[in-house]
Amino acid sequence: MFKLNNLSRRISSVFNGVKKGLRLTTIRERRKMIFLFFSSLLLAVIQTAVLISIIPMVQLMIDPTKLPTQNVFSWIEPLINLIDGRYFLLLLAGGIFTLISLKAILSWLHLGWVSGFSAHCEVRLSSHLMYRILTSNYSWLVQQNTARLREHLFGFVSFWSRQFIRSFMRLLSDLMLAGIIVAVLIWANPLSGLIVAVGVTLFATAIFVFVRPKILEIAALKRKSILMANNISIEAIFGVKEVKMAGAEDEFSALFYEQVSTYAHGDADGQKWVQLPRITLEFFAYAALIGTATLITILDAQSAEISGLVFLYGLSTLRLMPIFSTVVSSLANLMSAFPIIEDLEKLIAVTTLTETAAPKDVVLLPWERIVLEQVSLTYEGSQRSAISDVSLIIEPGKSYGVVGPSGAGKSSLIDLIVGLLAPSKGSVSVDANILKAEERRTWRRRFGYVSQKPFLLDATLRDNIIFGSHSITNQNSEEVKQRISRAIKLAHLEQVVERLPKGLSSRLGEQGILLSGGERQRVAIARALFRGADILILDEATSSLDTLIEQEVASSIRTLHGEVTTIIVSHRLKLVENCDEIWVLNNAELVERGAHSKLMETCDLYHRMVMQIT
Structure with missing residues (x-):
């Protein structure tokens, strides 16, 4: 009887496997x-x-x-x-x-x-x-x-x-x-x-x-x-x-x-x-x-x-x-x-908890204020808060810097702003409307993101600039050419285009190996501008660059002031000192915010960070 039951279980397990x-x-x-x-x-x-x-x-x-x-x-x-x-x-x-x-x-x-x-x-x-x-x-x-x-x-x-x-x-x-x-x-x-x-x-x-x-x-x-x-x-x-x-x-x-x-x-x-x-x-x-x-x-x-x-x-x-x-x-x-x-x-x-697909033909209307109100974030399985009771206001066309020691919560704050993460407490709202889960993918279309190692395709410079723009059906149309020219000019890419053997049609190699670090950053900036992003985030974008190349990228960013809202995350305080407002984070909390001159007088942590670098 035991052998028959064992045989029955084995046959049943095969049928269950087939059903799965x-x-x-x-x-x-x-x-x-x-x-x-x-x-x-x-x-x-x-x-x-x-x-x-x-x-x-x-x-x-x-x-x-x-x-x-x-x-x-x-x-x-x-x-x-x-x-x-x-x-x-x-x-x-x-x-x-x-x-x-x-x-x-x-x-x-x-x-x-x-x-x-x-x-x-x-x-x-x-x-x-x-x-x-x-x-x-x-x-x-x-x-x-x-x-x-x-x-x-x-x-x-x-x-x-x-x-x-x-x-x-x-x-x-x-x-x-x-x-x-x-x-x-x-x-x-x-x-x-x-x-x-x-x-x-x-x-x-x-x-x-x-x-x-x-x-x-x-x-x-x-x-x-x-x-x-x-x-x-x-x-x-x-x-x-x-x-x-x-x-x-x-x-x-x-x-x-x-x-x-x-x-x-x-x-x-x-x-x-x-x-x-x-x-x-x-x-x-x-x-x-x-x-x-x-x-x-x-x-x-x-x-x-x-x-x-x-x-x-x-x-x-x-x-x-x-x-x-x-x-x-x-x-x-x-x-x-x-x-x-x-x-x-x-x-x-x-993977059952998925985000709602964003309509491809959605029209992104102008916004006036992004408000983070007493926002906190705790990752699943963690006892420590990544962000604790942070309140901020972001306005169009202004520039913002995000600084603080490692592990202070800078990246988590950015993830909350762009809608990659939902706050555990508090809210993120746009013009008094709380950002809902089904709106996050549409919301992220407003952002251009430039990381320390930007993602580049093994394709032409033109393809890399256009990447992520789903509505483009004809790359050779006059409108697309004008948008590419504008993005190249604002990102200071003109000399790169001239240097490449086939200009915009030149392939950049795997991860943009034919470009320098600063040039890769500027391609990522041009991509964001081409997409029509009105909020540009640079997340430690210049941390691996030498001083001269960093100055080139900083120059590109300064020309965007008033054109787009910029949020710069950097441990190099020279890059953020000209921002309209700087947010100083420490131990998941916002300890102070304000312009560079003000923070040098009122924020001991910021003052020590600046003096340590100089």
């Missing part, structure tokens, strides 16, 4: 699967018809006087009585050739349909996950491992579509064909047919119970090792300078070798276990064929009946062997996808 895998498909995709199911059924019927037709043709060619007597061949005798035997053979051969041609064409079409369907599922789910990740809660997103998310988007989704979806459709097709062939065997000879059916079922169950734990173990091992290898490679490549300076090349190479070796040997081990059922099946299939023929002889069946059954069972065995081999292989592929399917389900579950 199918839950990742949409209703429309499931309807498509129904169409593919009927396509597989038609293909199975045609293949079985070919099998049944070949046997009497071969027998008639050997001995036209002896016909198989089983029910499955009962349609032959009336036809021979009406048609001459020679012409009947020609007609039968023509019919078989037609069926084989139809099978070949339908097999090719069905394969294309299944491959196209799995490709559609892969593209749809991968794009859907990317959208969910990008629109998920920002505080959750910044805590995630980027290598792991990338592996979900590409590796896991690809594995699900190519291993699970394709294997599932192949499994259905093979099971239908096997079922029809077994039904024909039972029809031909109920006793021997039932023996074959029961024997095959018991054998398949035994093989499944035997290989399942090992396949699942190997799948989990491969999944873990490939994630680790991916993570190690990304860390090593992105931190290659630090790796070299620390002399850690051998250490990272050894770690990577260990994980890749685990994955490769696990995959090789898995192939061995997947092929075990085929090897075992061949042995039992041939033994069953010999045993069946012996049983028929013992039962003193007529010679025509014996030859008909031998032909039928022989061809059926040859056809069933690869079928049952691929059935076990498909089951193995399904089970190896189960851990990945669970990971994908978890990712979907944690």
